[in-house]
Amino acid sequence: MNKMLSWLLSWVLLATLSSTASAALNVFVCEPEWGALVNEIAGNRATVFSATTAMQNPHVVQARPSLIAHARNADLVVYSGAELEVGYLPVILQQSGNDKILVGKPGNLDASKYVPLIEVPGILDRSQGDVHPMGNPHIHYDPRNMLLVGEELKKRLIQIDPAGAADYEARYKAFNQRMSAAIKQWERQAAPLKGVAVIENHKEVSYLFNWLGMPVVGSLEPKPGVEPTSGHLLELVENQKVHPAKMIVPTSNRDPKPSEWLSERIKVPVVTIPLTVGSSGHAKDLFSLYDDAIKSLLAGLKS
Amino acid sequence: MLRRNAPPRGRTITALAIIFAFGLPAAARAQAKSDLDEIRQQIQDLKGAYESRIQALEKRLKGAEETAASAQSSAGKAEASADKAAATAESARTQTVSPIQATQNAFNPAISLILDGTYGNFKQDPTKYAITGFQPPGATSPGDRGFSLGESELFVTANVDHVFMGALNFSLHGDDTTSIEEAYFQTLALGSGLTLKGGRFFSAIGYQNSIHAHAWDFVDTSLVQHAFLGDNYGDDGLQLTWVAPLPVFVEVGGALGRGRNLAGTFQGGGLVANDLNKNGVGAGSAFLHVGGDVGDSNAYRVGVSTLRTSTGTNVFPLADFDPTTTSFTNGDIRLYGADFVWKWAPDGNYQYRNFKFVAEWFQIHRDGDLTGPGGTGPFSQRQAGWYVQGAYQFHPYWRVGLRYDQLQRGSFDGGVNAASLIPPDFTPKRYSAMIDWNPSEFSRIRLQYNEDKSQLGLTDHQIFVQYIYSLGTHGAHKF
Numbered sequence: 001m002n003k004m005l006s007w008l009l010s011w012v013l014l015a016t017l018s019s020t021a022s023a024a025l026n027v028f029v030c031e032p033e034w035g036a037l038v039n040e041i042a043g044n045r046a047t048v049f050s051a052t053t054a055m056q057n058p059h060v061v062q063a064r065p066s067l068i069a070h071a072r073n074a075d076l077v078v079y080s081g082a083e084l085e086v087g088y089l090p091v092i093l094q095q096s097g098n099d100k101i102l103v104g105k106p107g108n109l110d111a112s113k114y115v116p117l118i119e120v121p122g123i124l125d126r127s128q129g130d131v132h133p134m135g136n137p138h139i140h141y142d143p144r145n146m147l148l149v150g151e152e153l154k155k156r157l158i159q160i161d162p163a164g165a166a167d168y169e170a171r172y173k174a175f176n177q178r179m180s181a182a183i184k185q186w187e188r189q190a191a192p193l194k195g196v197a198v199i200e201n202h203k204e205v206s207y208l209f210n211w212l213g214m215p216v217v218g219s220l221e222p223k224p225g226v227e228p229t230s231g232h233l234l235e236l237v238e239n240q241k242v243h244p245a246k247m248i249v250p251t252s253n254r255d256p257k258p259s260e261w262l263s264e265r266i267k268v269p270v271v272t273i274p275l276t277v278g279s280s281g282h283a284k285d286l287f288s289l290y291d292d293a294i295k296s297l298l299a300g301l302k303s
Numbered sequence: 304m305l306r307r308n309a310p311p312r313g314r315t316i317t318a319l320a321i322i323f324a325f326g327l328p329a330a331a332r333a334q335a336k337s338d339l340d341e342i343r344q345q346i347q348d349l350k351g352a353y354e355s356r357i358q359a360l361e362k363r364l365k366g367a368e369e370t371a372a373s374a375q376s377s378a379g380k381a382e383a384s385a386d387k388a389a390a391t392a393e394s395a396r397t398q399t400v401s402p403i404q405a406t407q408n409a410f411n412p413a414i415s416l417i418l419d420g421t422y423g424n425f426k427q428d429p430t431k432y433a434i435t436g437f438q439p440p441g442a443t444s445p446g447d448r449g450f451s452l453g454e455s456e457l458f459v460t461a462n463v464d465h466v467f468m469g470a471l472n473f474s475l476h477g478d479d480t481t482s483i484e485e486a487y488f489q490t491l492a493l494g495s496g497l498t499l500k501g502g503r504f505f506s507a508i509g510y511q512n513s514i515h516a517h518a519w520d521f522v523d524t525s526l527v528q529h530a531f532l533g534d535n536y537g538d539d540g541l542q543l544t545w546v547a548p549l550p551v552f553v554e555v556g557g558a559l560g561r562g563r564n565l566a567g568t569f570q571g572g573g574l575v576a577n578d579l580n581k582n583g584v585g586a587g588s589a590f591l592h593v594g595g596d597v598g599d600s601n602a603y604r605v606g607v608s609t610l611r612t613s614t615g616t617n618v619f620p621l622a623d624f625d626p627t628t629t630s631f632t633n634g635d636i637r638l639y640g641a642d643f644v645w646k647w648a649p650d651g652n653y654q655y656r657n658f659k660f661v662a663e664w665f666q667i668h669r670d671g672d673l674t675g676p677g678g679t680g681p682f683s684q685r686q687a688g689w690y691v692q693g694a695y696q697f698h699p700y701w702r703v704g705l706r707y708d709q710l711q712r713g714s715f716d717g718g719v720n721a722a723s724l725i726p727p728d729f730t731p732k733r734y735s736a737m738i739d740w741n742p743s744e745f746s747r748i749r750l751q752y753n754e755d756k757s758q759l760g761l762t763d764h765q766i767f768v769q770y771i772y773s774l775g776t777h778g779a780h781k782f
Contacts, residue, residue, distance in 0.1 A: 053651060055651065056651050056652040056653070057652055057653070061653070062646055062653060063781055064596060064782055065552030065593075065782060068594075069551055069594075086777045087744075087780065088779055094491075095546070097544070103462075126743075130743065225743065227699040
């Protein structure tokens with residue numbers, strides 16, 4: 001027992017020393033897109049840990065021990081909010097015993113609080129599926145939201161790490177300029193996509209469609225968070241006659257089978273787009289994420 | 304923004320207005336008139352401020368609307384967003400009208416309700432169920448024959464303030480009794496990885512023990528948990544945990560309690576754990592958890608734990624022996640446990656397929672004074688038990704699970720009674736298989752079969768059909 005205790009203590013001591021030696025902020029993000037945003041604004045002043053990868057459904061996440069360990073050491077937590085992480089984040093924050101990242105502290109950044117949310121449900125009833133009362137939490141697919149959240153992130157970073165204020169200001173300014181210019185360019189590129197009707201998989205891409213003005217005429221999920229059923233897919237086939245869609249747009253983390261089945265029936269292409277940064281070889285950062293998505297949609301339009 | 308700022312100011316001004324309008328004598332009213340006007344002006348200003356905010360909001364939404372409208376073929380969509388803009392502006396307007404009413408409810412705690420019921424089919428009489436050589440501390444029966452209502456659980460939780468959170472879990476049992484399963488506070492802001500919990504709560508020993516029945520992977524708990532700890536071992540007391548500042552998860556903790564419950568000792572018929580009418584501490588526990596990820600697809604947690612309780616001077620029967628001639632007292636009861644949980648999902652995406660494996664082992668030490676046919680003298684008993692179980696979700700809606708349970712009678716040193724009291728040489732076992740259907744995160748229908756060989760000479764075939772529904776706040780579950 002004594003041996004184990006001294007082993008544990010020396011380990012802790014070592015970890016404490018090594019963590020003070022590296023001055024970088026520890027930032028815990030729930031989804032990879034926020035990690036990408038932190039990288040843009042904090043550069044190497046921050047070390048990012050992401051609770052989920054681009055291959056995962058950000059709503060179906062286990063409160064893994066590794067998440068508690070990383071939250072314990074975090075200076076800042078950045079998450080989408082609007083109840084996307086409701087199934088695990090409260091447990092992680094509670095169990096980590098880290099007062100820096102509590103709700104209301106500068107170290108707790110709920111991104112959904114700083115952007116206008118769309119698809120706020122009129123009826124709050126679970127018979128409508130796993131609806132999010134505050135609105136659609138998948139805010140990352142509108143690049144204009146990245147400017148809003150980025151500005152707040154910059155403020156928080158300065159609050160937590162005043163020594164880096166000038167650095168954060170400069171990086172945010174550069175990011176803002178680059179992103180604003182890119183948005184203009186994407187909007188020009190995506191002009192042919194305006195009004196192009198699509199069938200989505202889950203409401204993970206609503207912000208992109210909203211931004212580009214692409215009406216969603218159907219969803220593979222019968223209700224948000226409820227897996228596609230054959231009955232519902234048949235309804236979509238019928239619906240195609242009334243509200244024809246030009247493409248089916250699932251994200252890369254979803255089961256491709258329902259999209260492929262429907263594609264064969266209604267003879268429109270499946271255009272798989274990355275869910276977030278890291279989903280595909282192309283989507284390496286925020287810029288290449290939107291770039292990849294728009295290019296894929298444009299290619300889908302031509303086919 | 305609007306909602307957060309409005310209530311306190313609105314409330315103060317309304318209250319002031321009421322005081323000024325009705326609370327002052329007539330003579331003072333004239334003098335108060337100017338004040339009243341001033342307040343009216345303030346209200347007007349406030350209204351103006353809100354108006355301008357709403358206008359700003361409308362302008363912003365209008366901007367979005369215009370962007371949408373500029374698209375030649377997305378007219379329908381623009382209309383929808385215009386409607387939404389109007390609705391948002393309208394709701395903002397409504398909020399300014401009755402901000403107080405809205406905020407009072409906004410502070411209601413999060414509430415969730417679990418509904419649970421089973422249909423049971425037992426070959427053997429469940430009311431005569433026993434585990435040979437063991438004495439479960441809680442209800443012995445594995446369930447009821449026919450249709451029966453399970454536990455309806457009510458969870459209420461909220462942050463108390465910036466320092467504490469509070470939680471209550473109230474259980475309504477099928478037999479019309481109720482119990483407080485958990486009612487505790489927990490610190491939020493201690494920092495440095497420390498968390499203090501106090502009140503009544505499930506002990507952190509083992510893995511399954513702190514999990515509420517609705518989140519179990521099988522209808523029933525493991526045989527060893529059932530035999531040594533009951534469904535969930537809880538106590539009134541304080542618990543301190545500390546998460547080490549390490550890249551891997553290392554958590555140590557301990558708890559001190561009243562000792563309301565004993566491990567592995569029959570507590571029916573009015574027998575209480577120990578002499579509760581005393582100062583000090585009646586039970587203690589400690590635990591260590593280590594965990595982490597292996598790649599993106601695997602996550603694990605291992606734990607060791609210990610629990611110590613005592614019977615005090617109360618007298619308890621010993622399993623399998625005639626309670627009128629054989630009993631023990633001054634019992635020192637120690638429990639040692641080890642647990643392992645491993646979860647797998649391809650790329651860590653739990654949506655479609657995942658696998659969960661759990662193994663737990665417990666050993667119980669019972670030492671005390673035994674009175675039997677041979678007289679009274681010290682005795683010492685060691686018993687153990689373990690289980691392994693796996694649950695595989697092979698489709699978003701479906702899971703299957705298998706479990707194997709075993710108890711080990713261990714060693715018994717009866718002292719002066721060694722010759723007259725010989726425990727039966729028997730190893731209780733149970734095999735379980737289940738399949739459940741989960742149309743959403745909020746409902747589960749389960750079918751389970753147990754081949755239960757926990758009674759010497761008897762094999763029980765148990766079939767359960769169970770429903771579990773979760774209403775209200777979307778709960779967060781531990782690993």
